[in-house]
Amino acid sequence: MFSLRADMGIDLGTASVLVYVKGKGIVLQEPSVVAIDKNTDRLLAVGEEARKMLGRTPGNIVAIRPLKDGVISDYQITERMLKYFINKAIGKFLFKPRMIVCVPSGVTGVEKRAAIEASNEAGAKKTYLIEEPIAAAIGAGIDITQPDGNMVIDMGGGTTDIAVISLGGIVVSESIKTAGDKLDEAIVRYMRKEHNMMIGERTAEEMKIKIGTAYPRTQEVSMEVRGRNLVSGLPKTIKVTSEEMLDALEETIYSITDAVHAVLEKTPPELASDISDKGIIMTGGTALIYGLDKLISEKTGIPVYLADDAISCVAKGTGKSLDWMEALEDQMMT
Structure with missing residues (x-):
């Protein structure tokens, strides 16, 4: 047509x-x-x-x-x-x-x-x-034209973009190459080190989505993971828990929370006050990892909200x- x-x-x-x-x-x-x-x-x-x-x-x-x-x-x-x-x-x-x-x-x-x-x-x-x-702020429904401070954390596959926006422009920002892909790599490394098992990129991503955890869960979840035993070279299936994912992802997740902290430190006081009142908005697929909003809120002392339909923001x-x-x-x- x-x-x-x-x-x-x-x-x-x-x-x-x-x-x-x-x-x-x-x-x-x-x-x-x-x-x-x-x-x-x-x-x-x-x-x-x-x-x-x-x-x-x-x-x-x-x-x-x-x-x-x-x-x-x-x-x-x-x-x-x-x-x-x-x-x-x-x-x-x-x-x-x-x-x-x-x-x-x-x-x-x-x-x-x-x-x-x-x-x-x-x-x-x-x-x-x-x-x-x-774009993430506009998609999340924030009126970026106002003279108020809004903080957005957009977490995709390749980068995490953290920005303070006011009057339609970015006042302070930080873009780090730590996001979904780095979390997948951390899971692959963990499985190799702790279980002598090699898993593929797609399996790591599936584990991240299903049992990935950034903050202790009230109820533990687990999944069956198939890969190759590095000792015998044969296929192997094991059960991996969300508690293990907390250990696997900890270092990578903390590099993201450190970047958020660094942006807040550089934010002008008036805008920081606005952010403290309004909270921080999270967008992007990686933002959906269980407990990430709670962890950032705990580290910064500021409420953190996950945008509706975060992936599409x-x-x-x-x-x-x-x-x-x-x-x-x-x-x-x-």
């Missing part, structure tokens, strides 16, 4: 890509994974189909995640992935769409340019960039900012 033009907002995340089309809302949410045949350079699968191939491909097929730590690590693959998602989201269009793409708050000029060029090459007429904490905020594209043209990074 042909349409004249469909302006789009894209949350280009390390773990997943969400596409928001003006007038329709979020139309696509898929993992940022691409499967390619190395011999022919042919795109075999993108998104969920490619994610199923992670760790399971023969020699000539490689499943790639082209974004690392919130930024593009493989330009060509990112461009092809974006082109696929744009076509899947809106089909054929008469005029090229204008796009707003999310980037972490700590990106460099080179990384910004790579995001803009990849988006334009994938089919955008013009690409604007918006910083993730701003950045994409929703990007989509809402499409309405202000002309007004924000000067402020946005283009």
Whole structure:
């Protein structure tokens, strides 16, 4: 079906890509994974189909995640992935769409340019960039135009963005490359060290989602985990508890709470007072880990709230900012 033009907002995340089309809302949410045949350079699968191939491909097929730590690590693959998602989201269009793409708050000029060029090459007429904490705040329903301090912690797959926002801009921010992926790596390390067992990336992610814990649970949960015994080299199944996950994730989680503390220390007193009254908003998939809000609240002494539909906040905020594209043209990074 042909349409004249469909302006789009894209949350280009390390773990997943969400596409928001003006007038329709979020139309696509898929993992940022691409499967390619190395011999022919042919795109075999993108998104969920490619994610199923992670760790399971023969020699000539490689499943790639082209974004690392919130930024593009493989330009060509990112461009092809974006082109696929744009076509899947809106089909054929008469005029090229204008796009707003999310980037972490700590990106460099080179990384910004790579995001803009990849988006334009994938089919955008013009690409604007918006910083993730701003998009997350808008998506969480915060009126960022007011002269009040709002603190947002956006925790994705590659980066955790912590920002204090007032009058539509970021006053203080910190972007650390510690988020969902680093938690997965911590689980893999723990299983190798404590259980002499090698597990894959997908298994680690499943453990994080099902039994991952940042704060002691009132009721312990567990799950069966399959992997390879490093001593015998044979497949092995063991039961892992949420209490073990607390140990596995502790160091990585604490690096996030330290970053939150560092941002609060740099926040002007008037804005810090606002944040103390209103609380801190958490968005992003990694924010859903059990007890993370309680832990940050305990460490800072400030109430912490999980945004409704935390995973989609950045994409929703990007989509809402499409309405202000002309007004924000000067402020946005283009």
